[in-house]
Amino acid sequence: xxxxxxxxxxxxxxxxxxxxxxxxxxxxxxxxxxxxxxxxxxxxxxxxxxxxxxxxxxxxxxxxxxxxxxxxxxxxxxxxxxxxxxxxxxxxxxxxxxxxxxxxxxxxxxxxxxxxxxxxxxxxxxxxxxxxxxxxxxxxxxxxxxxxxxxxxxxxxxxxxxxxxxxxxxxxxxxxxxxxxxxxxxxxxxxxxxxxxxxxxxxxxxxxxxxxxxxxxxxxxxxxxxxxxxxxxxxxxxxxxxxxxxxxxxxxxxxxxxxxxxxxxxxxxxxxxxxxxxxxxxxxxxxxxxxxxxxxxxxxxxxxxxxxxxxxxxxxxxxxxxxxxxxxxxxxxxxxxxxxxxxxxxxxxxxxxxxxxxxxxxxxx
Numbered sequence: 001x002x003x004x005x006x007x008x009x010x011x012x013x014x015x016x017x018x019x020x021x022x023x024x025x026x027x028x029x030x031x032x033x034x035x036x037x038x039x040x041x042x043x044x045x046x047x048x049x050x051x052x053x054x055x056x057x058x059x060x061x062x063x064x065x066x067x068x069x070x071x072x073x074x075x076x077x078x079x080x081x082x083x084x085x086x087x088x089x090x091x092x093x094x095x096x097x098x099x100x101x102x103x104x105x106x107x108x109x110x111x112x113x114x115x116x117x118x119x120x121x122x123x124x125x126x127x128x129x130x131x132x133x134x135x136x137x138x139x140x141x142x143x144x145x146x147x148x149x150x151x152x153x154x155x156x157x158x159x160x161x162x163x164x165x166x167x168x169x170x171x172x173x174x175x176x177x178x179x180x181x182x183x184x185x186x187x188x189x190x191x192x193x194x195x196x197x198x199x200x201x202x203x204x205x206x207x208x209x210x211x212x213x214x215x216x217x218x219x220x221x222x223x224x225x226x227x228x229x230x231x232x233x234x235x236x237x238x239x240x241x242x243x244x245x246x247x248x249x250x251x252x253x254x255x256x257x258x259x260x261x262x263x264x265x266x267x268x269x270x271x272x273x274x275x276x277x278x279x280x281x282x283x284x285x286x287x288x289x290x291x292x293x294x295x296x297x298x299x300x301x302x303x304x305x306x307x308x309x310x311x312x313x314x315x316x317x318x319x320x321x322x323x324x325x326x327x328x329x330x331x332x333x334x335x336x337x338x339x340x341x342x343x344x345x346x347x348x349x350x351x352x353x354x355x356x357x358x359x360x361x362x363x364x365x
Contacts, residue, residue, distance in 0.1 A: 001152075002174070002210065010207050011176045011183065017206040018186035021193065023048070026056055028185070033107040033132035034065040034096075040127045041092045041119065045085045048192070054083045066105055068096040077260055077343035084346065086258055091119025109133040122168075130180040138171035139184045140164070143191025148174075149223035150195060150213040158223045231308040237278040238266040238311060238348070240355050241291055243318040246335055249342060250287050250328035257304055260329070262342040264313075264351070265289070279314035287323035287331035291316035298354035302347040313351045 002010060022028070025048065027039035038058060042051040061079045062068040068076070073093060080089035095117040099107050107128065108114055114125035122140075129135040140148070145158040148170045156163035176183035194204050200219050202208045213219045241248040241264075249262045265286040269278045279294035294316040302309050323331035334342065339352065 006210055007174060010174065010210055013206040014186045014190065015176065015179060015182055018182060018189055022185070022189055023193075026052060026059075033109075033128060034068075035059060036128050036132040037095070037107060037120075037124070038092065040124045041088045042083065044088060044124070046083060051083070054080070065096045065099055065107065068093060069100040069105075073260065074343060078341070081343050082346055082349075086261060086345075088119065090260065094118035095120060107132070109135065111135070111137050127184065130184045132181075134181050136175055136177040136180045137184075138168060138175045139188070140167050140171050141188060141191075143189075143195075144171060144184075144187045145191075146197060146223055147187055147191045147195045150200065150219055151207070151211045153212040153216065153218070153222060155222075156224055157226050163223075229306060231303065231306055233308050233310070235269040235275075236266055236309055236311045237269055237275060237282055238264040238313055238351055239279050239282045239291065239294065240264055240297070240313065240315045240352070241283050241289055241318050241323075242315065243333060246333040247339070248283065248287060248289060248318070248323045249332060249334045249339070250323065250325075251330035253327070253329045258345045260343075261345050261348075263344060263348045265323075265328075266311075269312075275312055276314075279312075279316060283316065283318075283323075284326075286327050288326050289321060289323050290319040292319055293317050298351070300347060300350050300354070302350075309347075311347055311351055313354055315355060 027035050030036070039051070039055055042055055042058075058079055062071060062076075071093070073090065076089050076093045077086060080086060083089075098117050099105065103113070108116075109129065109132075111122075111125045111129045114120050114128055115122070120128075126137040126139040127141075129137040130139065142158075145167050148154060148167050149158060152166075152170050154163060154166050154170070158164060158167060171187075174183075190205070194201050198220050202211070202214050202219065205211070208214055211219070213222045248265060250265055251262050252258050252260060254260065265283040267278055267282040267285055269275065275296065276294055279296075280291060283289035283291050294314045297313050297315050299310055299312045302311065322333065325331050344352070
């Protein structure tokens with residue numbers, strides 16, 4: 001616990017440091033709560049440098065919350081394509097619709113009302129309330145949790161109930177009511193640029209002498225993150241089913257990873273199953289297509305949460321009929337030239353590029 005004088009000194013130093021050191025980011029110093037919400041949703045699970053071009057593209061495509069609310073979900077997913085964690089895009093779209101329908105086309109300005117929006121949890125609500133509306137609301141994201149865990153030597157996993165509550169309490173105690181927008185941004189910036197993991201740059205920290213973990217020589221101990229479990233290796237097979245100049249695409253069902261995105265018919269390889277047999281099974285199981293001449297064209301690796309996936313690609317010829325939803329939400333023949341207009345997850349886009357030579361590349365943007 002800091003004394004009142006220490007708290008005031010901490011606020012003064014950190015805000016002064018932030019004024020000098022803050023990065024020039026496209027969502028900073030923008031008088032638009034909607035832009036703040038978009039940036040905060042994008043920055044969940046995504047590094048700042050990665051998010052910048054996506055933020056700029058998204059805001060150019062949907063410049064107002066009304067534009068986003070009136071957009072088709074497929075267009076929102078397509079604009080988000082490549083950023084991953086697509087539930088964020090779906091929630092952002094739903095939040096815009098809720099704001100238009102329930103708040104006269106404006107974002108609400110209180111934490112309680114912001115939390116009523118789809119996908120908006122305690123952190124995002126606090127960030128939007130403080131940064132966009134200058135409300136004295138604390139925030140705790142991964143960067144802030146790391147700073148607070150070290151300053152106050154808070155034991156335990158930051159995501160566990162007791163530790164999380166302790167960190168939020170400390171965030172509330174330190175909050176600058178005079179400048180909540182800059183204060184919260186400064187805490188996040190300190191965690192991103194200085195109080196890094198695993199080794200912080202304490203010699204660059206404006207509040208290093210107030211840090212309990214540093215005083216104890218235990219900065220690398222905090223925060224106490226759980227050990228990562230080793231990933232589970234699995235193998236999937238996706239099939240490029242062709243009929244003339246068209247290929248079969250299927251839409252993933254609602255719920256789960258990549259919900260609502262399009263992909264090639266895909267199944268998990270069963271124990272002992274030959275890859276070629278899985279390739280013949282996939283189109284029938286997913287979209288009711290019988291195929292022949294399944295031929296491998298390549299494979300890629302990608303990771304999904306706790307799974308390390310090797311995705312094998314096969315080309316096959318349809319034996320007739322049209323694709324129908326069996327285990328997918330939708331299925332259709334798509335002209336090769338139109339594939340680029342469909343929202344595809346990154347692994348599927350990579351796999352599709354392997355199916356064509358450089359001279360006959362797929363028109364994927």
